[in-house]
Amino acid sequence: MPRHLVNISAYGFDLERLGGGDGVRRLVDEGGVSGTEMLTGHFPSPEGMADVVEAVHLPYAVDWFSGWNGRHDLEGLSDEQCLFLCYGRDRGSMVRTVTEMIAHAAPLRPAYGVFHGASPDLYHVFSQRNGFSDREVLAALAELLNSAVSSFPGGEPPFPLALENLWWPGLRLLDRSEVSELERRLEFEDWMLCLDTGHLMNALRDCREEAAAVENVETALDRLGDDSVERIGAMHLHLSLSADYQAETVDRGESAEYREADIDGKLSIAYPHFGRMDWHSPFETDACLRIVDRVKPGHVTHEFVTPGRGELVARLDKQMSHFRRREQ
Numbered sequence: 330m331p332r333h334l335v336n337i338s339a340y341g342f343d344l345e346r347l348g349g350g351d352g353v354r355r356l357v358d359e360g361g362v363s364g365t366e367m368l369t370g371h372f373p374s375p376e377g378m379a380d381v382v383e384a385v386h387l388p389y390a391v392d393w394f395s396g397w398n399g400r401h402d403l404e405g406l407s408d409e410q411c412l413f414l415c416y417g418r419d420r421g422s423m424v425r426t427v428t429e430m431i432a433h434a435a436p437l438r439p440a441y442g443v444f445h446g447a448s449p450d451l452y453h454v455f456s457q458r459n460g461f462s463d464r465e466v467l468a469a470l471a472e473l474l475n476s477a478v479s480s481f482p483g484g485e486p487p488f489p490l491a492l493e494n495l496w497w498p499g500l501r502l503l504d505r506s507e508v509s510e511l512e513r514r515l516e517f518e519d520w521m522l523c524l525d526t527g528h529l530m531n532a533l534r535d536c537r538e539e540a541a542a543v544e545n546v547e548t549a550l551d552r553l554g555d556d557s558v559e560r561i562g563a564m565h566l567h568l569s570l571s572a573d574y575q576a577e578t579v580d581r582g583e584s585a586e587y588r589e590a591d592i593d594g595k596l597s598i599a600y601p602h603f604g605r606m607d608w609h610s611p612f613e614t615d616a617c618l619r620i621v622d623r624v625k626p627g628h629v630t631h632e633f634v635t636p637g638r639g640e641l642v643a644r645l646d647k648q649m650s651h652f653r654r655r656e657q
Contacts, residue, residue, distance in 0.1 A: 331564070331621065333652070334383055334630040335360055335645050338368035339375050347638055353381050356638070360645045361653065366443070366630040369434045371412055371426070378437070384563065384628055385434045385488075386443040387427075390416045391596060394448035394461060394498070396423060397469045401451075401592060414451075414592065427477035435487040440628060441563055443523050446470055446492035446511075447499030451592070454599050456582040457575075459498045463507060466499035471514035478517045491523035491563045496531035496606075503532055503549060508557040521562035525632070526620055527569035531606055537572045543616040550623055561624050565632040566617060566648065569608040578602070609634040611648040618651055 337343060337353055347353050357364055364383030367374070371388060395401050396415025403411055403418055417423040434442055448466050450459040470492075478486050492511065494502040501507065502524065511520075529546055536542035550558055587598050609632060621629060631648050635641040 331626050331629045332364070332383065333362040333649065334364055334366045334628055335362050335641070336368065336386070336565075336630055336632045337365045339370050339372075339378075340368075344375065347641075350375075350377055350381065352638070353378070356642065356645075357381055359642065360631075361649055362631070362645070366628075366632075367437070369430065369437075369442075371430065371433070373433050374437050382437045382439065384441050384443070384491075384630070385437060385439040387430045387434060388412075389445045390414060390448075391599070392449050392451040393423065393473070394466050394469055395451060397473060400460075403592075406592065410593070414596070423473060424476040427473060428480055431477065431481070431486055431488075431490075439488050441489045441491040441521065441523075442486070443491045443493050443563065443565075444474070445495060447495035447497040447501065449495075449497040449599075451595055451599065453583065454602060455578045455584075455587065457579055458582075461498050463498050463501065464510060466497075467507060467510045468514060470499060471511065471516075475514075475516045485517050485519045488519075489562070490520045492520060493523040493525050493528070493565070494532070495525070495528050496534075501532040502529055502553060502557075504552070505554050505557055508553070508560065522557075522560045523563040523565060524561045524624060524626070525565040525567075526617070527565070527567045527607060527609060527632075530569045531571060531575070533572075534575055535572050536570050538570065539568060539613055540616055542568070542570060543619060546620055547623060550620075558624055561626055563628045563630065564621065564624060564626040565630050566612070566621065567608070567632050568610045568612050568617075569606070570610075571606045571608060574605055604634070611644045612651065613647075615651040615654070617648070618655065 366384040367382045368386045391414050393415045411418050416426040494500045530536035530542050533545050631645050633644045
């Protein structure tokens with residue numbers, strides 16, 4: 330049986346809305362989960378939380394691939410803006426950032442650390458006519474991680490890196506060749522995959538109803554093959570049925586306002602768009618159990634995006650109820 334976690338973040342505003350460390354402990358107890366998967370930041374991890382943090386999600390950058398290849402005009406952006414856009418101003422600073430992210434999370438001694446294995450093309454987030462291929466992104470991902478991890482003892486990260494699929498170029502988990510590319514290029518051994526069910530539904534682009542979406546995910550996993558599925562050690566479990574919205578935005582493409590905006594302007598328009606694509610909703614039925622049973626991950630994180638504690642508790646309770654009923 331997997332260990333169940335709920336997502337939180339290390340940022341003060343999130344911990345405050347949850348009631349601090351004691352509030353997070355109550356959330357874990359009331360939710361019937363084993364602990365949390367904490368989104369860490371570009372700063373040391375909060376002290377006194379190690380007992381309730383079982384895994385971490387390392388900080389992500391909006392379009393790190395374009396940063397890796399010098400496609401962004403970073404003039405006028407602050408260092409902090411560069412961190413959240415692409416991890417830094419150049420390859421050297423990007424590598425240092427990723428190394429520091431891992432080092433900041435290490436004192437928590439997490440079971441794993443999630444790292445996004447794909448990158449949107451910021452200039453084509455509506456049309457999804459991406460300016461780069463999955464293979465190009467995976468090659469750059471390996472370069473970035475190999476360089477960042479090489480500074481740790483033995484050339485291995487202090488905890489396993491769990492590479493997460495998205496619906497952007499890179500790791501989508503739509504084809505076995507993606508995993509083969511990582512196996513061929515990564516120079517360290519301590520890595521695995523993190524299957525995000527909602528992201529896979531987004532990547533499939535045909536998920537409009539829960540039962541059919543689960544069947545589509547099962548078919549995608551069959552296409553990956555058992556050896557790739559066995560690499561999935563962690564799972565982000567949530568529902569996303571945004572196929573119609575995606576189709577509309579792909580047809581409409583980037584507006585003139587978006588095309589003409591600077592990077593900061595593009596980000597302010599893109600963030601709400603990302604949220605409408607990626608629902609992070611709880612499963613209404615126990616069909617989600619079939620995905621978990623198929624993969625058999627060590628950890629399942631019930632990953633939700635909510636404005637307040639009450640909604641987080643409600644969503645967690647709804648999804649965990651499917652597992653509780655089976656155990657009765």
